[in-house]
Amino acid sequence: MRVKVKPMDCTGCxxxxxxxxxxxxxxxxxxxxxxMQYRAEEKKxxxxxxxxxxxxxxxxxxxxxEAVKLGELQKGGGGxxxxxxxxxxxxxxxxxxxxxxxxxxxxxxxHDALYVE
Amino acid sequence: MYYGDTLLVNLxxxxxxxxxxxEVGVFGPGLAAGIGLYEKYGDADPLVIGSGLLxxxxxxxxxxxxxxxxxPLTGEVAVSPLGLYAGAEVKLSGFAMIVIRGTSDKPVYLxxxxxxxxxxxxxxxxxRDNWETTDAIRQEMGEGLIQVISxxxxxxxxxxxxxxxxxxxxxGDTAGLGxxxxxxxxxxxxxxxxxxxxxxxxxxxYEATMEMLxxxxxxxxxxxLSKGLGAGDVDGWLKPMVHRxxxxxxxxxxxxxxxxxxxxxxxxAPDGVDEPGVMVTSAAAALWLMGGGWxxxxxxxxxxxxxxxxxxxxxxxxxxxxxxxxDPAGVAAAVSALTGSAxxxxxxxxxxxxxxxxxxxxxxxxxxxxxxxxxxxYLLGICPTYLLTSGIDRGALLGLCGPASGVxxxxxxxxxxxx
Ligand code: SF4
Ligand code: SF4
Ligand code: SF4
Numbered sequence: 001m002r003v004k005v006k007p008m009d010c011t012g013c014x015x016x017x018x019x020x021x022x023x024x025x026x027x028x029x030x031x032x033x034x035x036m037q038y039r040a041e042e043k044k045x046x047x048x049x050x051x052x053x054x055x056x057x058x059x060x061x062x063x064x065x066e067a068v069k070l071g072e073l074q075k076g077g078g079g080x081x082x083x084x085x086x087x088x089x090x091x092x093x094x095x096x097x098x099x100x101x102x103x104x105x106x107x108x109x110x111h112d113a114l115y116v117e
Numbered sequence: 118m119y120y121g122d123t124l125l126v127n128l129x130x131x132x133x134x135x136x137x138x139x140e141v142g143v144f145g146p147g148l149a150a151g152i153g154l155y156e157k158y159g160d161a162d163p164l165v166i167g168s169g170l171l172x173x174x175x176x177x178x179x180x181x182x183x184x185x186x187x188x189p190l191t192g193e194v195a196v197s198p199l200g201l202y203a204g205a206e207v208k209l210s211g212f213a214m215i216v217i218r219g220t221s222d223k224p225v226y227l228x229x230x231x232x233x234x235x236x237x238x239x240x241x242x243x244x245r246d247n248w249e250t251t252d253a254i255r256q257e258m259g260e261g262l263i264q265v266i267s268x269x270x271x272x273x274x275x276x277x278x279x280x281x282x283x284x285x286x287x288x289g290d291t292a293g294l295g296x297x298x299x300x301x302x303x304x305x306x307x308x309x310x311x312x313x314x315x316x317x318x319x320x321x322x323y324e325a326t327m328e329m330l331x332x333x334x335x336x337x338x339x340x341x342l343s344k345g346l347g348a349g350d351v352d353g354w355l356k357p358m359v360h361r362x363x364x365x366x367x368x369x370x371x372x373x374x375x376x377x378x379x380x381x382x383x384x385x386a387p388d389g390v391d392e393p394g395v396m397v398t399s400a401a402a403a404l405w406l407m408g409g410g411w412x413x414x415x416x417x418x419x420x421x422x423x424x425x426x427x428x429x430x431x432x433x434x435x436x437x438x439x440x441x442x443x444d445p446a447g448v449a450a451a452v453s454a455l456t457g458s459a460x461x462x463x464x465x466x467x468x469x470x471x472x473x474x475x476x477x478x479x480x481x482x483x484x485x486x487x488x489x490x491x492x493x494x495y496l497l498g499i500c501p502t503y504l505l506t507s508g509i510d511r512g513a514l515l516g517l518c519g520p521a522s523g524v525x526x527x528x529x530x531x532x533x534x535x536x
Contacts, residue, residue, distance in 0.1 A: 008385070011337060011363035011371035014205075015330070015442055018175050021326035029313035043248070043285055045360050045375040045386040045396070048515065062385040063141065086158035090216045108327065110369035 001116055003093060003103055005049040005060025009113035012037060012047050014106035014115060016075050023099050024091055034093040035114075049113070054092045076116065118314045118521045119213040123154065124234050126227060128301055129219030133234045138213035145534035146170035146524060148196060148495035151185045152473075152535075154216050155194060158174035162187055162493065166199070166207060166266075166306065166454060169498020170524065173208035173314055173366065175326040175515055177333045177502035180366035182207040183493055184266075188292035189300070190277065195292035197474045200500060201373070201398070204285045204364040208498070209310030218302065224306040226254065226267075233313070239304035239323045246270060246425040247282040249393070254307045266306045269427020272299035275300060277457035280429035286373075287424035289477030290460045291470070295427050297441040299521075311496065322520035328514040332509050335369040337362030339400040341506045342372065345481045348464060351403045354413050358382050359444035363379050363396060366388050370503060399477065401463050408464050409438025415445045419433070422452040433478070435459035473535075481505040492535045 020033035030036075038048040038061075048058040056067045069089065095116075096103050106114045122135040144153030145171035155165045168182035182204025188195035199207060211232025224239040242250050251265040265284055272279040272295035276433075281288055281295035285387075298304070316322035332339065338352040353405035358376035366372065377394035379385065384445065386391070395417055397403055403425075416434075423433045436459035437451055461476050462469045468480040474491045478501045486505070493511060494501035497518070503509070518524045 001500070003409075007451075008361065009448070011362050011364040012369070013368055014202075014366055015369075017174060018367065019327075022175070025313065026319040026323075027313045027315045029311065031311045031313075036405050041387050042261070043392055044389070045377075045393070047361070108330060110330065110333070111371070 001054060001095065002115050003051050003089045003105060004058060004115055005051070005065060006113050006115070007048050007060040007065065010037075010047060010049055010060075011111055012039060012060070013110065015108045015110065017106040019104040023096050023101070032090060033071070034091055036087055046064065050087050052087050052090055053090050057087060059112050075113050118174065118316060119208070120314065121211040121232055122212050124229070125158075126215065126217045126221050126234065126236070128217065128225065128236075128303065129428055131221065131225070131236050133236070139142075140214070141170075141524065145530070146496050147172075147498055148183055148185070149534035151183055151214060153261030154186045154195070154214055158216055158218055161220040163216050165214060165216050165299075167214040168199070168204050168208040169494070169496060170339055171517060173205040174316070174521075175304065175323060175330065175367065176497070176499060176514070177326070177330055177507070177509060178365065178368040178370070178500040179498050180204050180267040180368055181498045181500050182217045184290070184294050185497060186297045187292045188294065189275065189279075189296045190293045195294065196289035196475065196495065197288065197294045197475070198477055199283065199293050200289065200365045201264075201283050201286065202366050203264045203266055203308065204353065204498060206308040206310055208314065209312040210353060211310055211312055212306045215303070215306075219301065221302040224302045224304050227303065228258070228307045230309045237353070237370055239351060242304050243273065244270060247427055248285050248425050250305055251284050254305060258307070258309075260309060262309065263485065266308070267427070268295045268298040269425065271427040272296050276428070278428045278432055278455060280427060282427055284423055285424060286398045287420070287430050289293040289399070290476030291429055291431060291477055294431075297402070299447065303454045316521050317523050318520035322517060325517055325520065327463055329509065329513055330369060332508060333369045334369075337371040338374060339372050339403070341370070341402050341479070341500065342479050342481075343404065345506060346463065346479055348404050351407055353402060353409050355397065355403065358394065358413060358417065358437070360394065365500060368503060370507070371503070372400065376417050376419060395424065399430045399434070401432035401476070404464050405431070405434040405438045410441045412436065412442075412445070415442050415448050418448045419452055422449055426452065428452070428455065432457065432461050433457045435462070478502050478505065492531050496531060496534060512520055
């Protein structure tokens with residue numbers, strides 16, 4: 001079971017990032033979430049969602065989704081901006097088990113762009 | 118729920134100072150504090166940038182920030198909105214509010230990041246359009262997620278149509294505060310924040326916002342808005358070019374409509390053309406052009422041209438709509454020929470805003486309801502358009518202030534803070 005993404009249903013609201021960050025820190029920020037938007041190509045409206053797990057990154061790109069083993073990625077990759085804390089050094093998704101809740105990113109997404117499978 | 122100090126920027130001397138931010142206790146949160154700061158430094162006719170109490174959190178549509186300053190159009194104090202990601206980035210920038218006074222002797226931009234304020238030379242950016250400026254600042258700083266509030270060429274020239282832009286997409290600055298930036302030789306304010314907002318009672322705040330979100334409407338596009346106005350089907354008009362609908366920060370709705378016309382809307386991979394289209398952020402501009410008989414594609418190209426130039430898209434579109442476009446190749450010439458003869462406003466309404474607030478938000482509800490949505494929205498940082506189109510429970514929203522930061526607000530206090 002893992003969090004998966006329907007990237008073209010995503011509208012880029014950042015609520016999943018806030019919800020995930022909150023479950024780790026009990027505070028709101030965009031730097032600690034295990035899920036993040038890739039939104040560095042704003043003029044092209046290119047927007048994807050990346051979820052980090054213990055083993056891999058799930059890359060929900062508009063042109064297709066895939067899971068990539070962590071070892072196959074360059075260090076510091078999957079960023080989306082130089083000052084964004086790179087996804088590789090963030091906590092891996094724990095399916096929100098540490099707070100005893102259902103996956104909060106899925107629960108908060110207003111457009112059902114996230115699901116568990 | 119603010120963090121960081123008040124930043125005082127003096128463009129005369131090229132220096133900055135920081136003071137502890139205690140205006141919430143004195144004046145109230147959000148815009149009340151912003152206006153309090155404006156008045157405190159009123160002799161210097163400053164520009165004040167800030168955000169609302171709940172901006173940047175899981176409260177629905179908590180995207181809103183603002184710029185307060187004297188409108189060059191009216192000579193009166195006016196407020197322009199910071200939507201998209203700009204308001205949230207102000208909140209997370211490490212500065213609670215930013216007061217900018219003076220005039221630089223050369224073009225500069227302000228670079229605010231994680232509680233650090235740098236005044237950067239912008240000589241090479243002067244004369245460049247908002248798209249070039251956003252690209253150049255992001256490239257210079259090596260960071261694609263910087264939010265750029267910029268003064269395009271129309272703002273530098275002090276045009277009556279001047280309007281600052283947020284990144285590439287224009288803004289709801291109907292007061293000409295972009296020209297107030299240009300007059301100070303302030304080309305842009307660039308923001309990037311990795312800050313953290315700590316609610317006073319985190320779990321109560323989070324659970325209450327989750328409950329509110331669960332009942333919040335989330336239809337993409339301008340449909341709810343145009344239906345509420347009894348206006349035409351602007352979504353259907355744009356449809357063949359729509360690539361995706363986009364939200365402002367934390368907004369369940371997604372009015373902003375990204376259209377592609379330089380490549381098929383169906384292209385998904387990022388290896389296509391660099392500039393495939395535009396994000397339509399102004400329903401009013403789209404409605405004016407549609408009502409004026411424009412085809413959707415040249416209309417979107419005109420919105421792009423206005424967003425690049427720093428022209429208020431609403432007044433620009435209204436003026437363009439008076440002259441149906443005969444030759445689709447004439448869009449750039451038509452935009453260059455704009456004179457600023459049209460007033461701001463929405464089709465089929467003679468409401469033009471009220472007091473501090475321009476007509477960025479559609480004229481839905483009674484004038485009192487419209488005004489109340491602005492007061493609440495600008496104090497808390499919630500988009501007034503979302504308040505008016507979502508039917509969200511305003512009592513529940515006010516109830517968030519306690520768990521957010523121990524501030525108790527009710528409608529009486531709100532009216533005192535923002536008469
Ligand atoms: S399931 Fe929980 S931990 Fe995993 S990405 Fe979603 S919010 Fe974060
Ligand atoms: S909450 Fe949903 S729509 Fe919003 S950014 Fe995350 S995946 Fe996209
Ligand atoms: S209602 Fe529209 S303009 Fe307002 S925050 Fe949501 S997406 Fe932005």
